Amino acid sequence: MSELLADHTTLRLGGPAERLLIHTDPAAWPDLTHAVLHEAIAPFVLGGGSNTIADDTGYPGPVIRMATRGITARQLDGGVVEVTSQAGEPLSALVAFAITEGLSGIEYLAGIPGTVGAAPIQNTGAYGQQISDTLARLTVYDWSRRQLAVFYPEACGFGYRTSLFKAYPGRWTILEVVLRLTRSAYAAPVTYQHLAHHLGVPLHARVPLVEAARGVMIDRCQRGLSLSESGPDARQVGSVFLNPPITATQADEVCKAGGMVYRDDYRVLRTSAGWLLQLAGHDAGSQLAPGVSCSTRRALTLTAHDGATSAAFNAVLQTLARDVFTMTGIRLHPEPARPVAVLIAERDMP
Secondary structure, eight states: OOEEGGGGSTTOOOOEEEEEEEEOOGGGHHHHHHHHTTOSBOOEEESSSTTBOOOTTOEEEEEEEEOOOOEEEEEOGGGEEEEEEETTSBHHHHHHHHHHTTEESSGGGTTOOSBTTTHHHHTOEETTEEGGGTEEEEEEEETTTTEEEEEOGGGSOOBTTBOHHHHSTTSEEEEEEEEEEEEOSBOOOOOOHHHHHHHTOOTTOOOBHHHHHHHHHHHHHHTTOSOOSSSTTOSEEEESBOOOBOOHHHHHHHHHTTOOEEEOTTSOEEEOHHHHHHHTTOOTTOEEETTEEEOSSOTTEEEEOTTOOHHHHHHHHHHHHHHHHHHHSOOOOBOSBOOOOOBGGGOSOO
């Protein structure tokens, strides 16, 4: 019997995979690739499933779930430690390892679900840190050339919650991530006011690593940013829209309406997607479709319930984006990924 993708995603939605392969042994990767290279449809690679909306019809090709584990560290000069993680490691486990070892650079990523291998695809970030800040290199498999390759940061096309890997889904699979972290008992300076408030320190203060991570977890929980194991908000994929880029004129209008405007790490003007949803009349707990509602904590997280379907969930995303655009002229861009079937012949970059 085919394996349901619903059993491997946090939304618990999605039909059957034509074939599910679970990759646990790094040394077995050549055998796994050999087993799927004859397929007409490129394999979809799944991590923790916390940022995926799988279709009700499933996926017509093979699905590879990355479940490789293992973290090692190597001391370099100048207090720098090179940390190597297998792609299937939970990101939370890598953050915990760094904190236990007294290594700074990813402490503010505490509480983010998903795997280490998925983090560079999305250029995962929070509280002023992003995975690209400390990335040294990636080992990837190039499905087009059918060989391993090493990517350094400058070749990854990193941007705000994006990368080359996100722009060309299906071309590469990340197998191993190498970070360069700094040996320190203290976290990077606190740059977010609400986090400083939870920590009881002024902005730009440095606190012990453990305290920083604990403050992040408390802040994420109170703001509805944590993935619950049970309860009404358990079936979700986190924020469903990215904070959108806006023009200077739109920024003026947002400020006049009481919204927040900021520049991201790439100096692009953005505003809060959650605030835009509220401006358009959508609030925490709002019922949006049968089986689909805003989370009990915030409008930017949608939750699935009995009777939900992927089709309904995606239709709600389109409706929300249309409501915001109609009111403000600002376009929202969905954050979760949808498995898109790509023919092997079309897997090459243009």
